[in-house]
Structures are given as C-alpha cells and as structure tokens.
Amino acid sequence: MPAESLQERKRQRARNAIITAAYELFGEHGFDDVTVTQIAERAEVGRTTFFRYFGDKQEVVFADDERTIAALIGTLRREAERRAPIGDSLADALDAIRAATREGLTGWTATPQRSAVHARLLRRHPELMARLLLKQQQEATLIVDVLAEHGATPMAATLATQLSLACLYTAMQTADDPASLPELVEESFARLDGLTGRSG
Amino acid sequence: MPAESLQERKRQRARNAIITAAYELFGEHGFDDVTVTQIAERAEVGRTTFFRYFGDKQEVVFADDERTIAALIGTLRREAERRAPIGDSLADALDAIRAATREGLTGWTATPQRSAVHARLLRRHPELMARLLLKQQQEATLIVDVLAEHGATPMAATLATQLSLACLYTAMQTADDPASLPELVEESFARLDGLTGRSG
DNA sequence: ATACCATTAGGTACTGAGTACCATAACGTA
DNA sequence: TACGTTATGGTACTCAGTACCTAATGGTAT
Numbered sequence: 001m002p003a004e005s006l007q008e009r010k011r012q013r014a015r016n017a018i019i020t021a022a023y024e025l026f027g028e029h030g031f032d033d034v035t036v037t038q039i040a041e042r043a044e045v046g047r048t049t050f051f052r053y054f055g056d057k058q059e060v061v062f063a064d065d066e067r068t069i070a071a072l073i074g075t076l077r078r079e080a081e082r083r084a085p086i087g088d089s090l091a092d093a094l095d096a097i098r099a100a101t102r103e104g105l106t107g108w109t110a111t112p113q114r115s116a117v118h119a120r121l122l123r124r125h126p127e128l129m130a131r132l133l134l135k136q137q138q139e140a141t142l143i144v145d146v147l148a149e150h151g152a153t154p155m156a157a158t159l160a161t162q163l164s165l166a167c168l169y170t171a172m173q174t175a176d177d178p179a180s181l182p183e184l185v186e187e188s189f190a191r192l193d194g195l196t197g198r199s200g
Numbered sequence: 201m202p203a204e205s206l207q208e209r210k211r212q213r214a215r216n217a218i219i220t221a222a223y224e225l226f227g228e229h230g231f232d233d234v235t236v237t238q239i240a241e242r243a244e245v246g247r248t249t250f251f252r253y254f255g256d257k258q259e260v261v262f263a264d265d266e267r268t269i270a271a272l273i274g275t276l277r278r279e280a281e282r283r284a285p286i287g288d289s290l291a292d293a294l295d296a297i298r299a300a301t302r303e304g305l306t307g308w309t310a311t312p313q314r315s316a317v318h319a320r321l322l323r324r325h326p327e328l329m330a331r332l333l334l335k336q337q338q339e340a341t342l343i344v345d346v347l348a349e350h351g352a353t354p355m356a357a358t359l360a361t362q363l364s365l366a367c368l369y370t371a372m373q374t375a376d377d378p379a380s381l382p383e384l385v386e387e388s389f390a391r392l393d394g395l396t397g398r399s400g
Numbered sequence: 401a402t403a404c405c406a407t408t409a410g411g412t413a414c415t416g417a418g419t420a421c422c423a424t425a426a427c428g429t430a
Numbered sequence: 431t432a433c434g435t436t437a438t439g440g441t442a443c444t445c446a447g448t449a450c451c452t453a454a455t456g457g458t459a460t
Contacts, residue, residue, distance in 0.1 A: 007427055007436075014437095035416065042276060051418070090391075126390055129333035134326055137333065137369070158370045166362030170336070191290075191359055192443035207407075207456055237444065246410035248414095251447070 015063075016054050017043040022060045027117045031125050042112075058131050061121055068107055069139050074098035076146050085151030093152050093160035098189050099145060101164060105182045112179060118176045136165055163192060215253050215263075217243040222260045222273050227317050228279055231261075231325050258331050261321055276300035276346050285351030293352050293360035297343060298389050305382045313377060318377045336365055363392060374386060 004012075019043035025034040036057055040047045043150045054060045079096040086092045108115050122129050147157035167188035174183050202211075221242035225234040236257055240247045254260045279296040286292045308315050322329050340361045347357035367388035375381050 005428075010427090011437085036418090037416085040439095048419095049437085055418095057417070067437055126334055126338075127311070128219075129337070130330040133333035133337065134330035138326075139327070141373075155370070155391065158373060159366065159388065162366030162370050163363065166359065166366050170355070170358045170362050173341075174354070187355075188359065191355065191460080205457075210456090211408085236447090237445085248410055248412095248448095249408085252408080252410095255447090257446070 014043070014045055014049065018045065018053055019048060019060060019063045023114060023117055026061070026121060031121055031128065055072075058128060061118070062131065062135060064107075066137060068104055070107060071107070071143070072100050072104040072139075073142055073146060075103045075144060080150040080152075083150070083192050086147060086156070087151050088154055088156050090160050090163075093147050093156055094163060094189070094192060096147070096150075097160060097164040101168065101185065103160055103180070105185065109179065109182060115178050136168075149188055166191075167192065209295065212259065213254050214243070214245055214249065218250060218253055218261060219263045223314060223317055226261070231321055258328060260318075261318065261328055262331065262335060264307070265335060268304055269342070271307070272300050272304040273342055273346060275303045276343060280346055280352075281348040283350070286347060286356070287351050288353050290354050290356055290363075292390060293356055294389070296347070296350075296361060297358060297360060297364040301368065301385065301389075302382070305385065309379065309382060315378050318358050340365060364389075367392065382386075 018039060018161075021041045022034070025039060025042060035049050036050050037056075039060070040050045054063070076096055076099075079099045080086065083092045083096055086096070122132060140158075143161045143164075144154075144157045147160065148154060152160070168185060170188045171181055171184035174184050218239060220237045223251070225242060236250050237247050239260070240255075243250075267324075272326070276299075279299040280286065283292045283296055286296070288355045315343055322332060338346055343361045343364075344354075344357045347360065348354060352360070368385060370383035370388045371381055374384050
C-alpha cells in the first residue's frame with residue numbers, strides 16, 4: 001500500500017514531463033515560437049492532456065509557484081506567531097514578511113539554470129511579467145490574511161505586504177544576474193528599515 | 201487650414217467609436233462574451249481596423265491611459281523640479297509622486313460611469329487586472345526616469361515609485377465604491393508619512 | 401480641376417490558443 | 431475477474447491575432 005497511488009505517481013510524472021519539455025523548448029526557441037502541440041509531443045502526452053494539467057500555456061511557466069507560496073505562507077505563519085499581536089505596527093508585519101521572503105528565495109537559488117530561463121522569459125515577454133505581477137498580488141491577499149489572523153489591522157497588513165512586494169520588484173528591476181536577487185532584496189528591505197526607524 | 205487634418209479627425213472619430221462600442225458591449229455582456237467582430241460591427245468599422253487601432257482586445261479597456269500617463273508625467277516633472285535635487289531622499293521623491301498622483305486621479309472622478317465599468321471589469325477579469333499591473337510597472341519606469349533626471353539616486357527613485365504604487369493598490373483593494381478611491385489613496389500616502397517621519 | 405502619392409480601410413485566409421464532447425484505456429477495488 | 435471511476439487523447443469548433451492584398455480616400459502639387 002504505497003503512500004501515493006500508481007495513478008498519482010503517473011500524474012506527477014506526466015506533469016513533470018510537460019514542465020521539462022516546456023522549459024526545454026522555451027529555452028531553445030522562446031515563448032511565442034513554441035506551440036502547445038509541440039510541448040505535448042515532446043512530453044509524449046496528448047494536446048488535451050496539457051490543458052488538463054495547466055489552464056493555459058503561460059501557466060506552465062509558473063508551475064512551481066504553488067509549492068513556493070505554500071512554503072512561504074507556512075514560514076510567515078511561524079514568524080507572525082512569534083511577533084503577535086502585530087496590531088498597527090508596520091515594522092513587525094514587515095519583519096515577518098521579510099523573514100518568510102528570505103526563506104522563499106532559497107528555492108530560487110537552488111535551481112539556478114531554471115531560474116535563469118524563468119528570468120529571461122519574464123524579461124522578454126510582457127504578458128508573462130503581467131501574469132507574475134497578478135500572481136504576486138493574489139499571493140499578497142494570502143499574506144494579508146495571515147497577518148490579520150495574528151492581530152494586524154487591515155491597513156497595516158495590506159500596506160506592509162505591498163511594501164514588501166515593492167522591495168521584491170525593486171530588486172528584480174535592479175538585478176542583472178538572477179543569482180544576485182536575494183542580496184538585492186535584502187538591500188531593499190534594509191532601506192525600508194532606515195526609513196521606518198523601527199517606530200512602527 | 202485646420203489644426204487637425206480631416207484624416208486625423210476621422211481617425212479620432214473611428215477610435216472613439218471603437219472605445220464607446222466596446223465599453224457598451226462590455227457593460228452589457230461582460231468581457232469574454234463580446235467578440236472583436238461584434239465591437240467592430242457596432243463601431244461600424246472592419247475587424248481589421250479594430251486591430252489597427254488597438255493591439256489586442258484588452259488594450260481598448262485601457263484606451264485612456266496614454267493621455268492620463270502623459271499628464272501625470274508632466275505634473276511629476278513640475279513637482280520634481282520644485283524639489284530638485286532629490287538625491288537619496290525618499291520623502292522628497294514620494295512627495296513629488298503623490299502630488300502627481302493626486303492630479304491624475306481627477307480624471308478618474310471626472311468620468312464616474314466609465315470608471316465604474318472599468319473597475320467592474322478589473323474586479324471580474326484577472327487577465328485585465330494583470331494587464332493593469334503591467335501597465336503600472338511600465339509607467340513606473342517612466343516615473344523613475346523623471347526622478348532620476350532631477351537628481352534622485354536609482355534606488356531611491358525606484359523604491360519611492362514602488363511605494364507609491366503600493367499605496368495606490370492598497371487603496372484599490374480597500375475601495376468598495378470607485379468614487380472613494382482618491383480619499384483612500386490620500387490615506388495610504390498619509391500612512392507612509394507617519395512611517396518615514398519626514399527624515400528622508 | 402486633375403493627376404499622383406501616401407495613408408487608411410476592409411476583406412480573405414491562415415495559425416494557434418482554448419473549449420466541449422466523446423470514446424477508450426488505465427487504475428482501484430471488490 | 432468484473433465493475434465503477436478516473437485519466438487519456440482524439441475530433442471538431444470558436445475566436446484572437448497576423449499577413450497580405452486591393453480599393454478607397456485624403457493630401458498635395460501642377
């Protein structure tokens with residue numbers, strides 16, 4: 001009696017095959033010049049199956065996000081717990097998010113080659129950047145909820161979350177090499193520190 | 201000898217016809233259930249012509265943006281001039297953006313019914329929200345450039361711009377009624393004031 | 401007024417994303 | 431082994447977006 005059924009294992013294999021095939025093809029020919037049919041062929045699945053695993057062609061680019069976000073939310077919950085009740089303090093809320101973000105970025109540095117393709121796709125394709133921005137905002141509502149659970153006021157939670165996104169985006173804009181992202185994120189957050197003066 | 205040629209006037213008329221037709225149809229049936237062909241028919245232009253005026257179906261939703269952005273950049277330039285050189289001061293940079301944003305929002309309140317449709321479309325269609333977020337980030341690079349021209353350091357300019365977007369988005373999230381947007385934006389910015397303590 | 405050039409319009413035909421539907425194959429379980 | 435459930439892959443369709451071509455229209459000179 002395996003922890004995962006055969007069905008489930010096959011599903012994971014198909015899913016990974018699609019992701020791998022897609023990233024290979026995107027790396028070789030860019031985003032626009034690769035059709036879903038080609039991805040499906042290389043992954044050895046039907047075209048229909050592709051859309052059963054991914055809502056659209058863009059979605060496969062962000063395939064790893066659910067896991068990343070789940071992990072980040074987990075960390076955030078721990079960090080928020082430690083600082084609760086947060087109340088109206090922007091500094092406490094920001095600290096919690098910063099710690100979670102720091103840990104979330106380890107996944108980024110862990111897979112440098114895929115991160116590089118990811119970064120290149122985002123740089124070259126505005127539609128994908130748009131999708132990322134949307135996902136970050138959706139993620140933001142989750143973060144706000146967690147902060148609110150731990151006593152943060154709605155305004156403080158929302159603003160703190162947006163500020164952290166501002167730091168992340170500032171770092172993305174500034175980064176020329178994907179590997180330098182984490183350190184630039186730290187720098188952005190540090191800037192906010194000087195700005196708040198830890199006053200809350 | 202008219203200031204605008206007949207050609208140009210016809211172009212404007214066609215463009216406005218398309219925008220009006222699109223907003224009517226979107227208001228009646230939502231975004232997905234309206235085809236480009238239908239918009240073109242109501243606007244009494246060919247389908248090809250639609251795409252000559254707007255790069256894609258989404259773009260017509262944001263038709264007014266170029267003018268708004270141009271106006272905002274103009275105001276920003278004046279406000280930045282007054283405070284130059286900005287240097288490393290986040291507070292000065294933020295003040296300039298805030299003033300420009302305030303003036304930019306007058307356009308929003310001036311056309312309440314279209315703003316309402318706009319807000320509803322954004323709420324109901326994540327792809328459109330994604331597009332808005334992208335446009336805001338593209339707008340952000342323009343703002344950063346202006347600030348840099350007036351002596352702001354790259355990091356200060358970028359962070360200040362992102363912070364102002366954070367305020368705007370926070371307000372959008374909080375607003376239940378489109379008309380309340382400007383006052384919520386003010387509130388967000390005011391929050392930042394208390395946070396920075398005007399220290400720069 | 402007319403002839404000529406540049407621009408705009410609109411039609412046709414095509415590719416590819418995304419959806420609906422259906423028949424079949426594979427898995428899970430008794 | 432037999433049966434219900436779930437995943438698969440194929441077909442056919444709609445619509446967005448692009449390329450290309452031809453006709454029409456405005457601008458401009460003679």
